[in-house]
Amino acid sequence: MIQYQISPLNPNSHLFEVLLSFKSTPSQNYTLTLPAWLPGSYMIRDFAKNITGICAVNSKNEAIELTKTDKQTWLIEASDEQVQVRYQVFAFDLSVRTAYLDSQRGFFNGSSTFLQVEELSEQPCQLSILPSTLSEHSQWRVATGLTRANGTEKYQFGQYTADNYQHLIDCPVAIGEFDSTEFTVEGVVHHLVFTSKHYGDTQQLAEDVSKLCQHHISLFGEAPFKEYWFITHLLANGFGGLEHKNSTILQAGRFDLPNPQQPTTQRSEDYRTFLSLCSHEYFHAWNVCRIKPKEFVPYNLKQESYTKQLWAFEGITSYYDDFSLFRTGIINFDEYLAIIAKNSTRVNRGVGELKQSITASSFDAWTKFYQQGPDAVNNIVSYYAKGAIIALWLDLTIRSKSNGQYSLDTLMRELWIHFGRTNIGTSEEDFINIASMLCGEDISSIFKQHLYSNKRIDLTAELANYGVELQQHKFKKLNSLETTSETNFHAYIGANYKAQPFGLMITQVLEKSPAAKAGLAVNDVLIALDEVKVTEQSIQAIVDHQPENSELTCHFFRDDQLLSSTITVIDSPLAGIAFKVVDDILVKHWQDIIPNG
Structure with a gap:
């Protein structure tokens, strides 16, 4: 087997240490490389930029030269029958794609962490996941879809195996003092793991997610995995997911989970959105x-x-x-x-x-x-x-x-x-x-x-x-996809924005809209309309009090320069879509x- 070992080297510095060992043929060249992207996220990520302190030795602990040939590839010539490569990975990306480590939790995708030996890519891999040596991390556990080996129990640090390199990097790993819940569908054990503090009703969540899992398994006729892992990073605000063959990494807001103080029939919109995300990534399996x-x-x-x-x-x-x-x-x-x-x-x-x-x-x-x-x-x-x-x-x-x-x-x-x-x-x-x-x-x-x-x-x-019946409606208010069937005047400027401590930052300007004709651009900060300070509430009130085709002066910052223009408030176009049941x-x-x- 290709041997990998990973451990939290310095949580406060966000460093994992990785040890890669493999049997070699003397004088043979080997190619070490890291992916430039990972399946499901179609953008070049250049994960190798986070590798530091890389070095290699043979079985006698004698140094072996590493020659870097491009941004993500090293060549090495074996000097005897063993090669050992040691390096650190800077892990400070709390997304679903890369790796993260601090004093509270750790996480890594293999694609951003484990160097591949190209000539041995189809060989089985063994991964030893070692705990932190710090006493405050004594309650940390492991969550991963990798196969447990050599007596390693579920959630334990220890040894895990993969069929080959592709299998290894398809099973992300979370470590920390996390909360976990399990449920079974069609004989498959499913795990819900939350890597940080939350207040959610995990039993209600397990009940709802199990329904979605049953739906997808029934649709396809079988589950192509023996167990499945939902691993969720909870943040103040967050949303996203990345699929894997028997797991998914999710990102959500801390209060998106079901509120245990609310009736189970009152699912909030944020919670329904999180369930949709779980459904989406599971269907990807x-x-x-x-x-x-x-x-x-x-x-x-x-x-x-x-x-x-x-x-x-x-x-x-x-x-x-x-x-x-x-x-x-x-x-x-x-x-x-x-x-x-x-x-x-x-x-x-x-x-x-x-x-x-x-x-x-x-x-x-x-x-x-x-x-x-x-x-x-x-x-x-x-x-x-x-x-x-x-x-x-x-x-x-x-x-x-x-x-x-x-x-x-x-x-x-x-x-x-x-x-x-x-x-x-x-x-x-x-x-x-x-x-x-x-x-x-x-x-x-x-x-x-x-x-x-x-x-x-x-x-x-x-x-x-x-x-x-498909209907075309006006937009009910600014900065929203909410529509209305009412035919009376509804003010429209054709820009989306988000609140700032002072003003509204423009995030989108629709082509040929009043905002576009006024010269507003993405990242401009609108501070006043009709010489009145704007907030999310006041801008709506200002335009609601205007007749159609009103011309209003707007003031905004572009970078650090104060600019002004005139914007015309028009009636909303019929660009919103609504569906109405007309035949039960x-x-x-x-x-x-x-x-x-």
Whole structure:
């Protein structure tokens, strides 16, 4: 086995120490490298920048020269039958992607922590996770999806194994004095781990998440793992997740968990959002971790791996993350319609989808989506959000054309059987061909139009088949996706913002909006409108007291320079999307289809 050992070297300095040992052939060259990115997060991260103090010795403790050939690669020539490499990793990124260590907790993804020996990448790996030597860390435990070995018990420091390097880096590890809860679904033990202080009702959470897990397992027909780990970093504010084959790393706000002082039927919006995140990452265990585009078989983690299919792997997953909340009874149908209406509004309010197709969005994820500039809302479309709209179209289309015999569930099971189990990568033609087969007719033309054109998708007819009316509404207030069916004047300036200690920082300016015509730009700090100081409350009150087409003076800081302009307050465009149930009988045909039905 390739031997790895990791231990908290200095929590206050945020340093892990890693020891890599492997048997070698004298005079043979070996290549040590670290990935440039990790699956599920499509951006070059350059993890090797956090490696410090790297050195190597042989079995006699004699130094071996390391030659760095690029930003993430070292060459080494073995001098005898053993190589031992020692290095430190600076761990100060409390995201879901890299590594973190302080006196309260530790965490690492293997992709940012463990050097690969390229010539031995398919050999089994053994990882020894050692505890901190500090007495205040005596209660620390370990949470990971890695296989426990040599008598190591669950949650214990000790030895863990992986089939190969890819398996090793696919199992993130959390250490600390964390809270944990377990539940079982279809014989699979699931773990809920929280790495910092919280006040949530973990039993209620386990009950709700178990419903979502049951939904996904039933949909695909089986669980492709023996256990599963939900590892959550709780912060003052946070949101995000990253999928792995038998685990996920999540980030959430400290008060997003269910409040034990509230009735279990009163799930807050923040809690429902967290459940949707859990659902999303768990669904990924099938859709992208195993069913994946052909460009990812195998992964090339040295450089970008381009694919036009992220609309399917993130979009379809985004469709099911909320749909499963409805199917399991966590939310009702009206609440579900409100969620998908909000997603549709997010896409419809800007002109990005009129400039970029969903396949182009997938292909350009590395730069345009993961490194969004201030112009993003006007020039790109999210393959998550519009991908979910395409998934909805696909689900309703398959249901209608098959007379309710099949649905998107069927398509996903077919993909699982033919591509997930077999580890054969998909092409977009596979989605189109299976969908056409289930529809009983060739739908490739309209399907490709949705994928490759820069046009909006009108679901009016598809929704009407299931008793739901698509409506276009005004925005109810500034800086919100909330819509209203009222036809009276609703003030609009076309900018989003967030509160600052003094003023409002502009975060988005929609193309051709009053804010754009006034010359406002992202990162400007608006301080006054109509010579009145603005806050989140006062700006709404100011515009609500104006007649349509009022011209108001605005003052704002750009960097440290005070500027002024004139902004015209207009009536809200009909850019908000809402869904209304108009036929309860038809809606039943949508609601009644369950994953294994």
